[in-house]
Amino acid sequence: LRIVEQLDLKLEPQMEDLEKYLEDYVSNKPFALLLDYDGTLAAIQPHPNMTYMTEYTKEALLNISSYPNVYLAVISGRGVDDVKTKVGIDGIVYAGNHGLEILYPNGTRYIHEVPSDVKANFTKMVDALENLKRDGSWVENKKFSVTFHFRAVPEKDHEKINNEAKEIIEKFGYRANPAHCAIEAKPPVVWHKGKAAEYILNHSFGKDWREKIQVVFAGDDTTDEDVFELLQGIGVTFRVTKDPNIVTKATYKVPSTEAVTKVLQWVDKKFGNK
Numbered sequence: 001l002r003i004v005e006q007l008d009l010k011l012e013p014q015m016e017d018l019e020k021y022l023e024d025y026v027s028n029k030p031f032a033l034l035l036d037y038d039g040t041l042a043a044i045q046p047h048p049n050m051t052y053m054t055e056y057t058k059e060a061l062l063n064i065s066s067y068p069n070v071y072l073a074v075i076s077g078r079g080v081d082d083v084k085t086k087v088g089i090d091g092i093v094y095a096g097n098h099g100l101e102i103l104y105p106n107g108t109r110y111i112h113e114v115p116s117d118v119k120a121n122f123t124k125m126v127d128a129l130e131n132l133k134r135d136g137s138w139v140e141n142k143k144f145s146v147t148f149h150f151r152a153v154p155e156k157d158h159e160k161i162n163n164e165a166k167e168i169i170e171k172f173g174y175r176a177n178p179a180h181c182a183i184e185a186k187p188p189v190v191w192h193k194g195k196a197a198e199y200i201l202n203h204s205f206g207k208d209w210r211e212k213i214q215v216v217f218a219g220d221d222t223t224d225e226d227v228f229e230l231l232q233g234i235g236v237t238f239r240v241t242k243d244p245n246i247v248t249k250a251t252y253k254v255p256s257t258e259a260v261t262k263v264l265q266w267v268d269k270k271f272g273n274k
């Protein structure tokens with residue numbers, strides 16, 4: 001693992017830094033850019049409804065989406081329609097619910113199968129989490145997965161409410177995944193953002209995509225580690241974090257969503273022949 005320590009120090013990476021990391025990697029092969037949304041394309045906010053992409057991020061993404069040799073996909077923990085609305089760009093692939101649902105530009109949807117006994121427990125789990133709510137915590141029901149948010153709860157009580165939510169999630173046979181001031185309940189199936197990324201690339205480029213294309217992915221959370229793992233030794237990946245101690249399978253650490261925007265601007269410049 002190569003950690004871009006100077007980026008952690010500078011916090012505002014220069015274009016030349018990123019060019020150095022990417023220039024050697026990118027050739028004339030088709031290029032796939034996979035991106036997480038919360039904490040990567042849009043900075044973390046007190047409530048998911050408050051997130052937005054800056055005008056620079058949006059402009060770079062819009063430009064990139066029009067380049068024929070660049071393939072663009074956003075892979076998020078949000079519901080797929082929610083993240084599509086937030087990003088607001090047509091003609092690209094969206095995956096939601098940590099990859100459980102995938103929406104292609106032509107409207108085709110892939111929904112990953114979940115055993116009926118697991119599905120049967122979903123509403124009961126949501127009801128139990130709704131009963132746990134207190135001090136500003138709330139439940140985001142995304143139909144296939146749930147996020148129990150406790151950002152508004154006093155920090156001293158985070159651990160307690162997190163553990164109570166975890167216990168409920170596991171009692172109903174779901175997997176509890178730590179998130180930013182939240183805990184995510186995901187069905188106990190062998191499917192995650194990494195599997196979804198692999199599925200999307202298989203579907204769009206064929207099973208030999210590893211030989212045919214070049215891939216870059218950026219993400220900020222533990223759920224993004226599955227994509228970093230998939231792309232180890234194959235692509236270039238960025239973990240957005242300010243934590244110098246965080247252990248990641250990503251190729252590089254970058255400190256902010258602004259750094260991700262710099263990557264997007266580099267891709268825009270490179271593939272738009274600017």
Ligand SMILES: O=P(O)(O)OC[C@H]1O[C@H](O[C@H]2O[C@H](CO)[C@@H](O)[C@H](O)[C@H]2O)[C@H](O)[C@@H](O)[C@@H]1O
Nearest residue numbers: 037038044045046047048076077078147180182
């Ligand atoms: O995979 P992502 O696109 O990164 O989505 C992960 C979760 O993001 C959202 O929650 C997080 O971001 C919120 C907005 O900044 C923040 O208020 C919250 O505390 C974070 O946990 C979203 O609400 C979840 O559904 C996603 O799974």
